[in-house]
Amino acid sequence: MRVQVGDVKLFVDFDGAKLRPQGPWLDERPTVLVVHTGPGVDHLPYKNHLGPTLATVAQVLYVDLRGHGRSDPGAPGDWNVDTWTADLVALLELLDVERPVVVGAGWGAFTAIRLAALHPRLPSKLVLANPNARFVAARSVAAFDELGNAEAGEAAFNFFSDPTDQTLGPYLQLSFPFVMGAAAMDALVRPDWNFPLALEWSRGEMRTIDLRGDLGAITAPTFVVAGDCDPQYPRASIEEVVDGLNDVRVEWFPGARHSVWRDAPASLGLIRDFVAEL
Amino acid sequence: MKAEVNGVELFFDVDGAKVRAGAEETRTVPTVVLVHTGPGLDHVPYKDHIGAALVDVAQVVYLDLRGCGRSDRSDPEHWNLDTWAEDLRALMDEIAVERPIVLGHGWGCYAAIHYAQRWPDHPERLVLANPSARVVPPRIVARFDELGGAEAGEAAYEYFQNPSDGSVAEFLRRCFSLLVPAGMSEVMLTPLWNLELAVHWAGGESRTVDLRPGLADIRAPTLVVCGTDDAFTPAASVREVVDGLPRVAGFREYPGARHTLFRESRQAVADVLEFVAA
Numbered sequence: 001m002r003v004q005v006g007d008v009k010l011f012v013d014f015d016g017a018k019l020r021p022q023g024p025w026l027d028e029r030p031t032v033l034v035v036h037t038g039p040g041v042d043h044l045p046y047k048n049h050l051g052p053t054l055a056t057v058a059q060v061l062y063v064d065l066r067g068h069g070r071s072d073p074g075a076p077g078d079w080n081v082d083t084w085t086a087d088l089v090a091l092l093e094l095l096d097v098e099r100p101v102v103v104g105a106g107w108g109a110f111t112a113i114r115l116a117a118l119h120p121r122l123p124s125k126l127v128l129a130n131p132n133a134r135f136v137a138a139r140s141v142a143a144f145d146e147l148g149n150a151e152a153g154e155a156a157f158n159f160f161s162d163p164t165d166q167t168l169g170p171y172l173q174l175s176f177p178f179v180m181g182a183a184a185m186d187a188l189v190r191p192d193w194n195f196p197l198a199l200e201w202s203r204g205e206m207r208t209i210d211l212r213g214d215l216g217a218i219t220a221p222t223f224v225v226a227g228d229c230d231p232q233y234p235r236a237s238i239e240e241v242v243d244g245l246n247d248v249r250v251e252w253f254p255g256a257r258h259s260v261w262r263d264a265p266a267s268l269g270l271i272r273d274f275v276a277e278l
Numbered sequence: 279m280k281a282e283v284n285g286v287e288l289f290f291d292v293d294g295a296k297v298r299a300g301a302e303e304t305r306t307v308p309t310v311v312l313v314h315t316g317p318g319l320d321h322v323p324y325k326d327h328i329g330a331a332l333v334d335v336a337q338v339v340y341l342d343l344r345g346c347g348r349s350d351r352s353d354p355e356h357w358n359l360d361t362w363a364e365d366l367r368a369l370m371d372e373i374a375v376e377r378p379i380v381l382g383h384g385w386g387c388y389a390a391i392h393y394a395q396r397w398p399d400h401p402e403r404l405v406l407a408n409p410s411a412r413v414v415p416p417r418i419v420a421r422f423d424e425l426g427g428a429e430a431g432e433a434a435y436e437y438f439q440n441p442s443d444g445s446v447a448e449f450l451r452r453c454f455s456l457l458v459p460a461g462m463s464e465v466m467l468t469p470l471w472n473l474e475l476a477v478h479w480a481g482g483e484s485r486t487v488d489l490r491p492g493l494a495d496i497r498a499p500t501l502v503v504c505g506t507d508d509a510f511t512p513a514a515s516v517r518e519v520v521d522g523l524p525r526v527a528g529f530r531e532y533p534g535a536r537h538t539l540f541r542e543s544r545q546a547v548a549d550v551l552e553f554v555a556a
Contacts, residue, residue: 001296001309002374009374014292014337018279021326047299062295070297096280096287 002070005090011070012091013043013062016055030124031097032058032275033088035065037106037258039079040198042069049261050103053268057276058101063091065111067197079197080205084111089119099124101275102220106130106233106258110209113241116222117214126222127271129260130230132237133211133244137161143231148178156231163202168195179232179258215244222248223274225267227256249274280349283368284361289348290341290369291321294333308402309375310336310554313343313366315384315408315537317357317479318472320347324383328540331547335555336379341369343389345475354478359487363393367400377402379554380498384408384510384537388487391519395492403527404500405550407539408508410515411489411522421509426456434509441480446473456509457537493522501528501553503546505535527553 002009020027032054036043043062051060064071065084074083088111092100102123104112109131116123137160145153152175159171222245228235242250253264261267280287297306310332314321321340332338342349344365345357352361366389370378380401382390387409394401415438423431433452437445500523504516520529532543539546 001292003372013295013297015295017293017325017329017340018291019322019325021322026322044297044299044304047295047297051295059292094281 003091003094005087005094008066008072008074008087010066010072010087010091011043011064012095015047015051015060015062016058018059030058030275031061031100033061033063033092033097033100033102035063035088035102035104035108035112036068037108038065038068038198039107039201040068040194042192044069045259046105049265049268050105050271053261053272054275057272061095061097061100063088065108067194069192073194073197076196076200079200081110081114081209081211085114085118088115089122092122101125101127103127103271104129104131106230109241110211113211113214113218116220117211117217120217120219123220125274126218126220127274128222128224128241130227130233130238130258131224131241132233133215133241134209134237135206136234136237139234139236140232143234144175144178147229147231148175152178152231159202163199165195165199168199175231179230181257181259181263212240212244215241216246218245219247223271224248224250225260225271226250226252227258227260227263228252229255229263230258232258281369281372283365283372286344286350286352286356286365288341288344288350288365288369289321290339290373292337292339293325293329294337296337308336308554309339309378310405311339311341311366311370311375311378311380313341313380313382313386313390314346315386316343316346316476317385318346318475319385320470322347323538324540328381328547328550331551332554335551339373339375339378341366343386345472347470351472354474357475357478358483359388359392362389363396366390366393367397370400379403379405381405381407381550382409383539384508387519388489391489391493391496394496394498395489398495398497401498403553404496404498405553406500406502406519407546407550408504408511408516408537409502409519410511411493411519412487412515413484414512414515417512417514418510421512422453422456425507425509426453430456430509437480441477443473443477446477446480453509459536459538459542462538462541490518490522493519494524496523497525499525499527501530501550502526503528503530503532503539503549505532505537505539505542505546507534508537508539510537 042064066074109128141157144156155170155174159167226238256263320342344352387406419435422434430452433449437449535542
């Protein structure tokens with residue numbers, strides 16, 4: 001399905017019904033909005049692990065953010081966290097989805113955090129996977145060096161210093177495997193990666209974004225699942241998010257990289273229980 | 279969820295993803311839009327049999343027609359097939375469901391057929407379960423008499439002659455249990471049932487509706503499935519539909535099955551699945 005939101009059509013997909021007959025009773029399940037990581041990739045990877053797990057207790061609403069996957073590209077000038085946030089708020093309003101649980105994964109956590117801070121009453125709960133409130137190049141480069149190797153650190157340094165077609169290639173080849181492991185290769189061969197968007201964001205908003213000031217405005221109970229081996233979203237930056245949140249519980253998964261649930265499947269049950277608990 | 283369509287809010291629910299991530303490749307499954315029976319009932323009874331089964335091969339969109347279930351009640355002036363067919367089409371445009379398989383059941387077949395006549399190129403395929411193209415009271419009264427005895431026949435006769443709050447109550451008391459399996463009456467007689475709409479239909483459009491001439495306009499390949507013991511769907515009326523359709527992909531009868539065909543016949547569910555997946 002695609003839904004008109006402002007000047008673009010956004011692709012949405014679902015897993016699990018909202019209303020479910022249980023014998024003579026009718027259960028109403030919460031809606032979980034999954035905000036995918038990126039920049040430039042789509043919602044699909046969540047259908048392999050997180051989505052089906054959550055569909056047992058909730059209706060899962062997947063969306064491709066503007067510029068991603070099967071949604072309209074929109075204009076490069078609108079490829080920013082404020083626009084993605086406004087798109088999601090409008091989408092939820094249009095579909096009459098009330099008080100969803102919002103899941104922000106990795107890069108998607110920027111938008112999830114901004115949404116929860118601007119509209120504290122909108123999400124009933126928040127789940128953040130490896131969230132950062134800002135991008136600290138020095139930390140990430142050091143983590144690529146430490147968790148990967150010198151070449152990974154160097155390629156990351158070159159890309160972060162000057163994101164271009166020329167530096168993106170070596171970054172994806174040498175650094176990115178330490179973010180995703182084998183799954184990185186699956187992601188890389190996918191034809192629908194929007195590289196221009198990834199470059200645009202890395203050149204622009206990535207350098208200035210700082211949502212630490214947003215965290216205090218968030219009132220939704222928040223569950224942070226954290227891997228300590230994701231060089232793109234380093235431990236110290238995840239800790240900044242946890243420290244800034246009011247109502248937060250954090251679970252660290254030693255050795256887990258960017259895709260926490262892939263590396264630590266035990267996280268799936270914990271997220272499911274957090275979504276289901278009243 | 280709700281979508282604003284033709285000035286009213288229509289409730290819809292979705293189960294099953296449209297785009298599915300397989301181990302090797304991504305695939306897109308058909309969308310089945312389920313048009314519930316009635317008049318005045320809602321989509322819920324389908325979720326624990328045909329809907330749950332279809333999710334394996336399709337994305338299922340459930341909707342409550344205007345005046346029914348959780349959709350806006352609107353007003354009697356808009357409780358007619360033109361409006362229901364227009365709403366159906368408009369909802370699909372609103373959420374960008376292109377070329378759906380539309381599955382009508384019982385009373386919902388009138389709206390499904392009418393929609394398929396008006397927009398012959400919109401549905402990819404049709405499934406009509408227990409369909410009629412018109413309401414022929416003598417046939418239906420005779421079937422209630424046969425299946426439920428003289429009292430049932432008389433209550434049906436009285437209701438068709440003079441639809442009112444009183445006669446609909448008597449009709450439901452004497453006849454409803456003949457349409458569904460034992461124990462289901464209590465479940466389906468929900469407080470959400472809009473009996474005012476049922477009476478409005480019985481006293482109005484049910485007396486004039488005749489979709490037989492337009493059947494020839496339908497281009498979608500159509501599977502017709504029918505229980506032989508549904509008093510509301512006499513064999514002669516189903517035959518009129520089958521004979522009028524230009525592209526019957528299959529016509530199957532299920533001996534002994536009543537109005538709630540999919541609840542009673544696993545074979546009927548399996549046959550629909552096979553048609554949808556083909």
